[in-house]
Amino acid sequence: MISFAEIRDLLAREKPKTFNALNPYYKYDASSPCKRDILVLWVTKLSSNLNHSIKTLELAVLIIDTYLNYFNISEDYLQLLGISAYSIAYKFNETEFMPLDSLQPKDQQNGKVCKPMYMDEDYNEMEVHILRAMGYQLNLITLSDFLIALNIKIDEQVSCLIQFILMDFEIYRYSHFELALAIMHYQNDTRLTFQAKILTVSQMLHNKIIQAQEIECEKSEQEETKSLERSHSIHKKISKKRESQRKRQIQQQK
Incomplete structure (x- = not known):
């Protein structure tokens, strides 16, 4: 039941x-998303890997977003902002202790934490700036709060929709x-009449989800094509090597 x-x-x-x-x-160009969206994408992947709640x-x-609209920040410190923002959100919303190392970027090959990009004092200073920008108020209303009030279960599908929305300014x-009403309509929920x-x-x-799916399909097709090309190239090299070995054997027999 909807709680009005x-x-x-x-x-x-x-x-x-x-x-x-x-x-x-927040500026888009024709070929790539804005840097804000790229940062949020990275934070979203971090959150998914840590299996934290969507509210965090x-x-x-x-x-x-609040920080970016209060302070000028160089691109070199965007990841510091992302880590610090997530650290503060985690401390406020989650119950278990999590060391800062858990939020550090990891090497893709061995899964180990990369060499730290920032010093401890950088994190401390950033967190102070963030708290000031937030007016020391972190009990904020979010999209999921409205969805719950609309009696929409925050299941995996809805969580994915929220993540998708967060990543697209x-x-x-x-x-x-x-946004909560838009999700409601997107799911063909007819309990309300929508403006x-x-x-x-x-x-x-809907359009952006379709577009994202098309991009993913195109990437998959490109990867499949590259894989086939690599396989064909490897097959040619193996065949050439075998032919060379066969010719040497014939020469030796003579």
């Missing part, structure tokens, strides 16, 4: 999203309530 009283309470407590349109980290990830993204710039704006957001979500 809870929705009203969430709307009253929610802080409006504020984005600096001139911030270069949502808080981390809220922290990242063009969608995420809408309010959490609007035109919600239908637009839902259609945008």
